[in-house]
Amino acid sequence: xxxxxxxxxxxxxxxxxxxxxxxxxxxxxxxxxxxxxxxxxxxxxxxxxxxxxxxxxxxxxxxxxxxxxxxxxxxxxxxxxxxxxxxxxxxxxxxxxxxxxxxxxxxxxxxxxxxxxxxxxxxxxxxxxxxxxxxxxxxxxxxxx
Numbered sequence: 001x002x003x004x005x006x007x008x009x010x011x012x013x014x015x016x017x018x019x020x021x022x023x024x025x026x027x028x029x030x031x032x033x034x035x036x037x038x039x040x041x042x043x044x045x046x047x048x049x050x051x052x053x054x055x056x057x058x059x060x061x062x063x064x065x066x067x068x069x070x071x072x073x074x075x076x077x078x079x080x081x082x083x084x085x086x087x088x089x090x091x092x093x094x095x096x097x098x099x100x101x102x103x104x105x106x107x108x109x110x111x112x113x114x115x116x117x118x119x120x121x122x123x124x125x126x127x128x129x130x131x132x133x134x135x136x137x138x139x140x141x142x143x144x145x
Contacts, residue, residue, distance in 0.1 A: 001125075003133050004018050008052065009052040009053050009054050011109050011111070012059065014110070015060070019101060029067070030055055030063050031049060032066065034055070057103050064101075083143045088124065088143055097115065100113045111127060111128040111129070112126075113126050113142050116134070124139060126142065
């Protein structure tokens with residue numbers, strides 16, 4: 001099973017790569033997104049990218065959008081983090097669903113949840129680049145994350 005383990009402070013990039021099961025999106029792509037944010041909003045690159053590779057949520061979203069993906073927020077509020085998107089059971093039926101990027105603001109860390117086809121059945125896997133590999137997770141528990 002595809003897995004990028006974190007060796008540097010680039011968990012945002014690793015979350016994207018682990019969600020897509022590909023290293024096609026790179027650190028350069030992340031920087032390009034930060035430049036675009038600055039050009040469009042005037043918000044300095046330093047607010048979206050550190051020298052060590054720590055990126056903002058806006059940088060993650062912009063990177064995905066620059067690669068042609070549609071990003072939908074799944075939580076209603078940053079304070080109470082109430083799930084407001086389609087249920088994961090519904091999303092798993094959508095052939096375009098690639099997964100979720102999770103942001104943990106308290107420790108400035110990104111992870112992902114992605115679908116995996118195993119023996120014709122679809123399962124969800126929680127993937128944290130700081131752990132030893134993907135972990136199968138139930139849809140209800142995934143929504144709580």
